[in-house]
Amino acid sequence: MVLLREDGTEGGVLVIEGGPETIGREHGPPFDSDAYLDPRHAELTATHEGLLIDASGSVNGVYLKLEGRAELQHRDFFRVGQELLLYEDLPEPTPTADGTERMGSPNPGYWGRVSVMVSPDRIAAAYPVKSEGVAIGRENGEITFPDDGYVSGSHCRVFGDDDGVFLEDLGSSNGTYMRVRPGQLIRPGTLILIGQQLFRIELT
Secondary structure (H helix, E strand, O other), X not given: OEEEOOOOOEEEEOOOOOOOEEEXXXXXXXXXXXXXXXXXXXXXXXXXXXXXXXXXXXXXXXXXXXXXXXXXXXXXXXXXXXXXXXEEEOOOOOOOOOOOOOOOOOOOOOOEEEEEEEEOOEEEEEEEEOOOOEEEXXXXXXXXOOOOOOOOOOOEEEEEEOOEEEEEEOOOOOOEEEEOOOOEEEOOOOEEEEOOEEEEOOOO
């Protein structure tokens, strides 16, 4: 794992030999001063195909930089600039066990929602998603963050088709990051965000 500084230059190498190897605030530099990391944040296991990451027990997780588009699953978190967002499926409500229908606003075809999170467990705002999806950016889209200088004018979008639900980066300057799922394999060349530290995965 190659540590990348803010200017893109390399800042050091963290070697993972086999594993699992635990990283976190209690495991020394460069993690010890990062308040967004748990004391024991994630377990990393090196394989001949890449790096297996399990940060399921952490508060803030580990994020990978999206290349093009990737499929979204229910309760996937993603980061856009300094913003934290959550995707959730929105299935049709079902009656209770005794047949009582649940009261709610008419549904014009919503199949998901994207929520802006002020922390991993607190929603600030939620936006329903229907057929055409939602676009996210600093100036353009259904969800905008005009005060976040790390968000591009048109940054990314969430959309669905016959193959599933997808998150797509729209050529943003700083990238779109998806939270790594437990046990997910990270391929060489991928950029991952651990707390405030950015790394590039390389095989040795």
